[in-house]
Amino acid sequence: VRAVQCSFCGTAAFYRREYEGVSLCQKCFKRSIEDKVRFTISKHKMLSPRDHIAVAVSGGKDSLSLLSILSKLKTKFPLSKLTAITIDEGIQGYRDEAISLAKATAESLNIEHRIFSFRELFQVTLDKIVKRQTKLAPCSYCGVLRRRALEKAARTIGAGKIASGHNLDDEVQTALLNILHGGVERLVRTGPVLVDPEQRFIPRVKPLCGLYEREIALYGYLTGIEFQRTPCPHRNRALRNDVRDVLNALEEKHPGLKYTAYSSKLKLSDLLGDRKIHLNSCKICGEWTGRDLCEVCKILVQNQKLECLPREA
């Protein structure tokens, strides 16, 4: 039996990329991942040579791989700057490990690492919020607050871009969820690059949006990046998990299906177009919002109300 050869360099392959019909050795695999990220960045005009980029680093495989790849790319752009940002939501028994992993990777890459906490920014932890507020899934509260926290963090450090580790699987899952679970309007505002034409928000970019989740995991493994594997204790994403399983099973039988699905999602967002959204200042915090109160303040106000209620026995 002859070993399968790398389609690019001819040495022994270790991975078969079904959706492209190629086999890859470790070295060519790693390079292909980095090339894909570079391609995504340039295709969607995500970054400029003088950008100060706040990289959202949770401590998982995606964000740490992103940080590592961006730090490699940075060598060609000496005027750019990277700062790793970790948001500490206040989740006991979970976030501490992630923070130390994020810190260690940033240090090894010689990138400044800053931590911003919900407690500091909003005077409350996520643990407390989800104990009191149970109307929505914990991820809904966390998502709203984390987005604001990132925005504040980026402003504080003077960054002009926020980069996050969303991968192709995330994006396709979200698009499908928006369809299967309602919320197609959200397809408009979710692209590889989110720029507010009126510059009310710092632009957000997703340099890993062209990469399959399992290939990022493989990349992280090959690069020796240590990342957090324990899932968040509040995580309860029944339908998202099902959608993930479904997409993985379909991809298995029809290699490349996730890619096609992602292109469709991009095309849909394009067809739906950029609708200009009129925003007001939130009556409490002054941030932009479509209503009177922004989502963040709604959560915080509700939280204060519940805090003042006498505890049930």
Place this chain on the structure above:
Amino acid sequence: VRAVQCSFCGTAAFYRREYEGVSLCQKCFKRSIEDKVRFTISKHKMLSPRDHIAVAVSGGKDSLSLLSILSKLKTKFPLSKLTAITIDEGIQGYRDEAISLAKATAESLNIEHRIFSFRELFQVTLDKIVKRQTKLAPCSYCGVLRRRALEKAARTIGAGKIASGHNLDDEVQTALLNILHGGVERLVRTGPVLVDPEQRFIPRVKPLCGLYEREIALYGYLTGIEFQRTPCPHRNRALRNDVRDVLNALEEKHPGLKYTAYSSKLKLSDLLGDRKIHLNSCKICGEWTGRDLCEVCKILVQNQKLECLPREA
């Protein structure tokens, strides 16, 4: 153990409708199906009291249930007229059984039944086409020709509407396929009602688009409609079948998911809007088309070319 009661009339239930959280006896179930169809028709303004409706009847459970329900509704609209149309594509060992079932049901409902064949309309059978043309799946050729055949049939009998038995599962599957397999543009032209603002085509309506496939099957069973169960021999819809399985599995765990998915699809079509499409006359047959030659003539021309080639041994 007390038997579960019908949520509406209190007699013994025989079916649990998870997505609405109700139990139903046979009588109330049948009525609920007919009510849903009536609701769909009025919500989407599908039909008018004086319509002559060509009902596309393949002989399967959907189209025969549609014919049966429309004939019940017709009693309230004495000025309306129904004609059952069956397209005989020329599929040996399959279509004959379907035709006789369609004929029998139409006769029992006292509805005129007309048969139009590919052979008669296009001078060729589907069996011959798919023997010669293998570039696309058989369903692709059949779909193009059947659509035209229905249009011609409806014009011939002077009908002002074409009603087909597409159900909610069909519609959601197609929408998902358009996303997973490419072709999101097609989401625009596929609604419960297809009306050409320039009246180049006879309006098409899908009165069953709000009904789950399995409930139509159950309705057909309860009503005693005999329908064809053998699948078409040319049928090879790998991805569609997978998508169907996936949707059924998701619906099982998350009752109502298909409904939500269908609403999303409708919303998407709405958001994408009615784009006016410029059409020319096909240079061969004169029918409307976006190109020089219509899809039908392309298939037929290709077929003639292949017919003239010497047969390979």
